[in-house]
């Protein structure tokens with residue numbers, strides 16, 4: 001059909017281009033979804049959860065995988081980076097927050113106030129946690145719930161003990177012989193504020209414990225090697 005009306009013809013061409021671009025965009029999104037690992041962004045059955053936990057820390061008791069990550073990470077795992085939640089969230093609530101695409105945030109693990117461990121980004125992938133791609137491609141990142149909000153942002157003793165156990169487990173499974181805390185980003189035990197001047201994360205309490213965390217983890221690593 002030949003359109004005599006010039007503006008109608010212009011509109012038809014415009015509409016056709018619009019349709020083609022929309023189709024390309026949807027196809028791109030479809031391809032991206034196809035390339036994501038399975039189980040992202042959905043509630044898992046116990047069987048599915050156990051399957052995921054087998055590839056990660058056996059200390060994990062809750063899994064909610066988020067799309068906010070790079071698949072896969074681009075470096076061998078050499079570091080651990082500590083964060084605090086800046087809140088006392090349940091593992092489910094934190095998972096909900098990490099599943100929001102516009103929040104652009106995630107962590108590999110989190111530990112709640114009772115010492116339960118959640119996994120949001122599998123270890124083989126890079127979580128978006130420390131505002132530093134170079135660090136997070138090399139690090140397993142861990143968020144810890146705060147027992148006190150504000151002040152020194154204390155964490156509970158149960159969370160603290162589980163943090164030590166999780167670090168020991170990560171070091172053993174990734175052949176990290178020793179955790180070194182240097183107070184700056186050169187060590188392999190790092191914290192968020194080393195990479196972002198605008199944050200106090202992981203808070204004064206955890207910051208004061210960083211050297212102790214390295215010491216306790218190393219003692220356990222040594223003892224378990226001897227044993």
Ligand SMILES: [Zn+2]
Nearest residue numbers: 083084192201
């Ligand atoms: Zn942080």
